Structure formats: C-alpha cells, structure tokens
Amino acid sequence: MSEDLRARVLAYLxxxxxxxxxxxxxxxxxxxxxxxxxxxxxxxEGKVEFLYIGTSYVKLVK
Amino acid sequence: xxxxxxxxxDQLTTGPWPSFVADMKRLVDRKPTVADVLAQLELxxxxxxxxxxxxxxxxxxxxxxxxxxxxSDMPEKFPNVAEFHTxxxxxxxxxxxxxxxxxxxxxxxxxxxxxxxxMHGSTGDIILLGTVTDNLxxxxxxxxxxxxxxGGSGSDLRTPSCCVxxxxxxxxxxxxxxxxxxxxxxxxxxxxxxxxxxxxKIKISGCANDCVASIARADFAIIGTWRDDLKIDQEAxxxxxxxxxxxxxxxxxxxxxxxxxxxxxxxxxxxSNCVRCMHCINKMPKALRPGDDKGATILVGGKAxxxxxxxxxxxxxxxxxxxxxxxxxxxxxxxxxxxxDEHGKVRERIGELIYRKGMRxxxxxxxxxxxxxxxxxxxANPYFFWWPxxxxxx
Ligand code: HEM
Ligand code: HEM
Ligand code: SF4
Ligand code: SF4
Numbered sequence: 001m002s003e004d005l006r007a008r009v010l011a012y013l014x015x016x017x018x019x020x021x022x023x024x025x026x027x028x029x030x031x032x033x034x035x036x037x038x039x040x041x042x043x044x045e046g047k048v049e050f051l052y053i054g055t056s057y058v059k060l061v062k
Numbered sequence: 063x064x065x066x067x068x069x070x071x072d073q074l075t076t077g078p079w080p081s082f083v084a085d086m087k088r089l090v091d092r093k094p095t096v097a098d099v100l101a102q103l104e105l106x107x108x109x110x111x112x113x114x115x116x117x118x119x120x121x122x123x124x125x126x127x128x129x130x131x132x133x134s135d136m137p138e139k140f141p142n143v144a145e146f147h148t149x150x151x152x153x154x155x156x157x158x159x160x161x162x163x164x165x166x167x168x169x170x171x172x173x174x175x176x177x178x179x180x181m182h183g184s185t186g187d188i189i190l191l192g193t194v195t196d197n198l199x200x201x202x203x204x205x206x207x208x209x210x211x212x213g214g215s216g217s218d219l220r221t222p223s224c225c226v227x228x229x230x231x232x233x234x235x236x237x238x239x240x241x242x243x244x245x246x247x248x249x250x251x252x253x254x255x256x257x258x259x260x261x262x263k264i265k266i267s268g269c270a271n272d273c274v275a276s277i278a279r280a281d282f283a284i285i286g287t288w289r290d291d292l293k294i295d296q297e298a299x300x301x302x303x304x305x306x307x308x309x310x311x312x313x314x315x316x317x318x319x320x321x322x323x324x325x326x327x328x329x330x331x332x333x334s335n336c337v338r339c340m341h342c343i344n345k346m347p348k349a350l351r352p353g354d355d356k357g358a359t360i361l362v363g364g365k366a367x368x369x370x371x372x373x374x375x376x377x378x379x380x381x382x383x384x385x386x387x388x389x390x391x392x393x394x395x396x397x398x399x400x401x402x403d404e405h406g407k408v409r410e411r412i413g414e415l416i417y418r419k420g421m422r423x424x425x426x427x428x429x430x431x432x433x434x435x436x437x438x439x440x441x442a443n444p445y446f447f448w449w450p451x452x453x454x455x456x
Contacts, residue, residue, distance in 0.1 A: 021257065022403055033400055040251055052119060052126035055217055056257040 005030060009038050010060075013048060018057040066090060066097050070107040086178070095176040095192055098142040102134060113140075120147050120195050122202040126256045128212025129198055145195050146176070150213040151188040151205060152246065152253075155239040156226040166208055174201035184279070185263070186223030187213035216256035222246050224266035225273040227286075233343065234268030235286030235356040236384045242266050244388060249395075258399065259406035259415075269352065270340040276364065276375070281412045282395065283361040283375045284384075288353035291333035292342075298349035299329045313342050357383045359435075360391070362398065363413025373413040376421065380435035397428050422449065 008028055013019070021039055025032040039058050042048040051057040068083070075081040089096040102113050117131025130148040137144035151167070167188070171177065176192030183189035193201060202212065213221030222245045225231070227238030245264060246253065252262075265276035268286040276283035303309050309329075314322050321335035322342060329349075343350045360382055361375030382390060398412065401424070406415045416424045425432055426449070 031400070032403060033396055036251075050124075050126065050255055052121065052216075052256060054256075056126055056255045 005034060006038050006042070009035060009042070010047070013058065013060045016059075018051055018059040020055065020057055024058070066101060068100050068104040071100060071104050089177050093177050095142045095146070096178065098134075098140040099146070099176070099178075099192065102136065102140045102143060105136075114146070117145075117147065120198060122199050122212070125202075125212055125254045127215045127218045127254050130215050132192075143192070146192045147195065147198065149175070149190040149193065149198070149201065150183065150185065150215055150221065151190060152211045152213040152221050153182055153186055153188050153223070155224055155242040155246075156229055157182060157186075158226075158229065163208075167205070167210065170201060170204045170208075174204075185213060185215075185220050186265075186274075187221045212254070214253045214261070217258050217260050218254065218256040218262070219249050219252040220261050220263045221253065222249075222264040222266065223274055225268050227266075227268040231268060232347070233271060233286075233340065233352065235288055235352050236266075236268055236284075236358050238266045238268045238286070240386070241284065241384060241388060244386070245392075245395075248392060252399070258403055260409050260411055262399070262402075262412065264395075270338060271344065277361055278364050278372070278374055279366070280364050280375065281362065282398070283364055284391070285359045285361065287338050287357065287359050287381065289355040289357065289381050290353035291331060292336065292338070292353050293351040294329050294331060295349045295351075296328055299346065300327065302346050302349055307346075309346075313345050316341055316345075357381050360394065363411070363416055365411045365413050368414075369410060370414045370417055373417070375413070376416070377433075377435045378425075378430065380433060394428075401427055 005028075009024060012024055012027060021036055022032050024030075024039070025035040028035070039048060043050065043058075047061060048058050049061050051059060066087075071083045075084045083100070086096050086100055090100070106112055113135050115133045115135050117133050120131040121127075121129045128150050130150070132146045132148060134140050134143045134146065168179075171179065171190050174193055174197040175190055178191040180189035180191060205211075222242050224238035224242035225234075227236070228234040229239060262282065263280045264282045264284070265274045265280035266284040267274050267276050270285060270287060272283075272285055274280075276285060299309070303324075309324050314324050318339055318341070319335045319337050321332040323330045323332075338352075343352065358381070359377060360379035362378050363373050364375035365373050379394070384391065402412045402415055405419065406412070410418075421436070422432065
C-alpha cells in the first residue's frame with residue numbers, strides 16, 4: 001500500500017476529531033477500499049482506533 | 063422475591079408441545095434473572111405492551127458488533143433484567159460441535175449469563191440471551207480463550223452461514239463448510255465493525271434445495287450447481303420404475319422445463335433446457351446425480367420486509383467456479399460493498415438499493431453484463447431496460 005496514501009490519511013485524521021472511512025476517501029479523492037486497507041493497517045499498529053456510534057468512525061490514538 | 067405468578071404464560075404450557083415457559087421455569091430457582099423475564103413478560107401479556115428497550119452502546123474491546131444491548135423499561139420493578147444483553151457467538155460451519163465444546167460454552171454462559179440460549183438464531187449464530195454490562199468482557203474473554211468468536215450484529219457483515227454440505231449430503235456441489243469458514247476469516251473486519259448502511263448476510267447452500275434458505279434470507283446467496291448435464295444411471299432408473307415408482311407423475315410431469323422424457327426403458331434428458339432445480343434428483347437420488355462441472359450461482363438482494371417488501375435474491379452470476387482461494391467471489395463482494403456504501407441510504411439493504419437505482423445501473427457500475435439468467439422468464443419478461451445509447455434505433 002502506498003506510503004503516500006498512508007501519510008495523507010494520517011494528515012487528514014489530524015484535522016478532524018472522528019470521521020467515517022468513506023468520508024476520508026471522499027475528501028482525499030481515493031477509492032474507499034484503498035482507504036479501508038490503510039486504516040486497517042494503522043489500526044493494527046495502534047495508530048488509529050475505531051469508535052462505534054451507530055456506525056464505525058476512525059480517530060487517531062492520542 | 064415475591065412468588066412468581068404467571069397465569070397467562072402458564073396457558074402456554076397446557077398444549078401438546080414443549081413450551082419455553084416450562085423450560086424457563088426450570089431455571090427460576092437458580093437464576094433470578096429468568097424469574098424477572100417471566101414476570102415482565104406476564105405484565106406485557108396483561109397490558110398488551112412490550113417492556114424492553116433497545117439499548118445504548120454495549121460491547122467488548124475491539125468489537126462494534128456481536129453484543130445486542132437490551133434494557134427493561136421498568137428496572138425498579140424488575141431489577142434483575144434492568145440489563146439483559148444478548149451475545150452472538152459465531153457458530154462453526156454447518157453447526158457441527160462436539161458435546162464437549164457445547165458443555166464448555168454453556169459452563170461459561172451459566173457463570174456469566176441468564177442460562178437462556180437460542181440454538182440457533184436466524185442469523186445462524188449461537189444466541190446467548192441475557193447478561194449484564196459488567197459481565198460482557200469477562201464472558202467474552204473466556205469464550206475467546208476456548209477459540210470462540212463473536213458474530214456480527216448491527217450494520218456490518220453478519221455471521222456467514224452454510225448448509226451441512228459435503229459433510230453429510232450427497233447433493234453438495236461445493237464445499238460449503240470450507241467456503242463459509244474462509245469468508246468468515248477473510249472478512250473479520252467487516253464482521254466486527256459496523257460500517258455500512260445496514261446489515262449484510264452471506265448464506266451458502268450446496269445445491270438448489272437451498273437448505274439455509276439463502277435466496278430469501280441472504281443479501282448475498284451462494285447456491286451450488288453444475289454446468290454440464292446431470293448424470294443418469296439408466297439401470298437404477300429402471301429399478302425405480304420396476305418397483306412401482308410413478309416416474310411420469312412424480313418426475314417427468316413435474317420437471318419445470320419439461321426437459322425429461324421416459325421412453326418406457328430410458329430416461330432422456332434435454333440438457334440445454336434443464337434449469338438444475340434438483341427436483342428429479344430429489345425424487346430419484348439413487349439414479350440421478352448432479353453433473354461433474356460444479357460451481358455456484360450467485361444471487362444478490364434477498365431480505366425480509368423493512369423499507370421495501372420482502373425480496374428474493376436476483377441472479378447476478380449464473381455460474382462461478384468456486385475454488386480456493388475464492389478470489390473472484392471475494393472481489394465481487396468487495397465491489398458490491400463499495401457500491402452499496404457509496405450510494406446506500408441509512409438502513410437500506412443492497413436489494414433495496416438495486417431496486418431504487420435499477421438493475422442496469424448496478425450492473426453498469428459493477429462492470430457486469432446483463433444475462434438472460436437474471437430474468438424470471440427470459441422470453442416473456444422485459445425486465446432489463448437498455449441504456450438509450452445502446453439501443454439500435456435503425
Ligand atoms: C419492540 C420490541 C422489539 C423490536 C421492534 C425488535 C426488533 C428487532 C429486529 C428488527 C431485529 C433484527 C435486527 C437485525 O438483524 O438487524 C431484532 C433482533 C433481535 N432482537 Fe429484537 N426487537 C424487540 C425486542 C427485543 C427483546 C425484548 C429482546 C430480548 C430481550 C430482543 C432480542 C433480539 C435478539 C437476540 C435479536 C437477534 C436475533 C437473531 O438475529 O437471531 N429484541 N429485533
Ligand atoms: C409467547 C411467547 C413467544 C412466542 C410465540 C415466540 C415466538 C417466536 C417465533 C415464531 C420466533 C421465530 C422463530 C424463527 O423463525 O426462527 C421467535 C424467535 C425468537 N424468540 Fe421467541 N417467542 C416467544 C417468547 C420469547 C421469549 C420470552 C424470548 C426470550 C426470553 C424469545 C426469544 C426469541 C429470540 C431470541 C428469537 C430469535 C430467534 C432467531 O434468532 O431465530 N422468545 N420467537
Ligand atoms: S442445500 Fe443441498 S447440499 Fe446443502 S444440505 Fe441441502 S440438499 Fe444438501
Ligand atoms: S434438475 Fe429440474 S429442470 Fe433439470 S431435469 Fe431435473 S427436474 Fe428438470
């Protein structure tokens with residue numbers, strides 16, 4: 001997976017409190033499935049966490 | 063505790079069938095929770111009004127699905143069911159257990175929960191009814207130490223389920239058990255994290271008998287079938303007939319496409335018209351068998367009534383070879399999910415979205431071709447609407 005997309009997802013998450021994966025994809029103009037993959041990797045590394053409020057949101061682990 | 067009086071519920075124990083009331087009363091002495099469930103239900107019968115609330119967020123670490131929150135709306139009156147959450151445990155493919163596995167599971171549930179179970183839920187899972195918020199994590203930890211996992215709930219992939227398939231059934235055209243397990247492993251994130259407009263169910267049947275009713279109950283139904291001609295053992299057919307079997311009435315006349323003939327000594331098949339419905343095979347299992355070139359038909363959109371009426375699945379792939387690692391199938395699933403997530407409204411199932419946008423939009427966006435098998439009666443039903451620019455007007 002591209003390092004570039006990873007960096008951009010992280011940069012985007014810095015700017016928001018919590019966001020849906022789908023909306024990250026829309027904001028970055030990327031495919032949602034690609035963003036999903038990056039987010040899953042980041043979650044496994046403990047860099048982002050999932051929040052469930054009706055649906056899944058992603059946020060940076062502070 | 064006041065004595066438990068349930069005259070209305072007790073009427074349910076008077077019939078000839080086993081009653082959940084009688085079963086639950088056997089637990090009452092050991093489990094005060096169960097007494098309160100019964101007492102609250104009795105009140106519901108008196109008042110003709112439910113007293114359960116769907117809850118806020120309850121769950122276990124790392125999971126957004128698998129626990130269904132429930133609370134009583136009269137916690138002062140029924141304190142033991144103030145919290146009464148349900149855990150969904152992912153069942154093994156085809157529901158095969160050892161008795162030891164079941165006993166171990168039940169030991170944990172007896173320790174942390176009400177002792178009530180539902181084997182199995184409509185989703186397929188082992189449904190464990192009734193525990194409190196504080197017990198969720200310790201119960202889950204013990205389940206997972208034994209290798210059990212939670213199933214799906216909420217707007218995520220629900221626990222995939224399948225028929226017993228090749229383990230027990232000679233009709234199976236695909237290895238339903240392996241496929242179900244493989245998909246469950248592959249899509250762990252989708253199972254445990256609610257992230258779509260609504261639920262998504264995958265059910266797998268080894269043949270068109272569809273023992274898990276996937277066509278009606280699954281957003282994504284995988285039904286085993288074959289592509290060449292079904293196999294006929296003429297000698298065995300004659301044995302059926304010689305022993306008095308009414309082949310004309312029971313098989314030939316009931317074939318939906320009238321593609322079988324009985325000459326008096328031979329069964330003749332017009333293979334190009336067989337729709338592989340399984341009828342003749344079910345009636346003469348010793349003489350007829352599915353063909354050799356096996357795979358599955360994929361259907362999308364089955365569901366019960368919620369926004370729209372009940373739907374059966376539509377065929378979107380008439381035949382797909384299904385061999386490990388099932389990449390073609392997985393790619394198709396991912397593409398469907400992406401499209402649904404992009405266009406679906408909250409609580410809109412994939413079938414409803416296809417209904418709203420039209421099958422041709424769905425097929426075009428997914429890069430699939432319209433095929434006659436997608437149509438109920440290919441020669442009579444103008445089901446598919448062509449894009450205007452594709453119609454030859456000349
Ligand atoms: C007015 C009351 C209720 C309504 C309208 C209601 C509605 C529903 C619906 C629509 C589902 C399917 C959800 C889905 O699969 O997405 C469901 C599932 C379920 N509900 Fe309820 N429910 C009610 C009360 C209760 C109560 C009182 C309990 C337990 C104390 C309960 C336990 C469950 C369980 C365990 C399932 C999952 C069953 C399965 O998938 O096998 N519900 N309910
Ligand atoms: C007179 C009382 C009741 C009647 C007539 C009744 C009837 C039914 C019926 C017809 C179903 C659907 C079964 C299926 O299609 O698979 C069902 C499902 C269910 N019932 Fe009951 N039920 C009653 C009481 C209860 C109680 C008291 C509980 C729990 C404490 C309960 C828990 C459930 C659950 C969890 C399901 C979901 C089953 C599934 O997931 O397939 N029911 N019930
Ligand atoms: S669906 Fe077919 S393969 Fe599966 S159990 Fe039923 S008859 Fe057997
Ligand atoms: S499988 Fe169904 S359609 Fe095919 S020959 Fe048998 S009864 Fe006819």
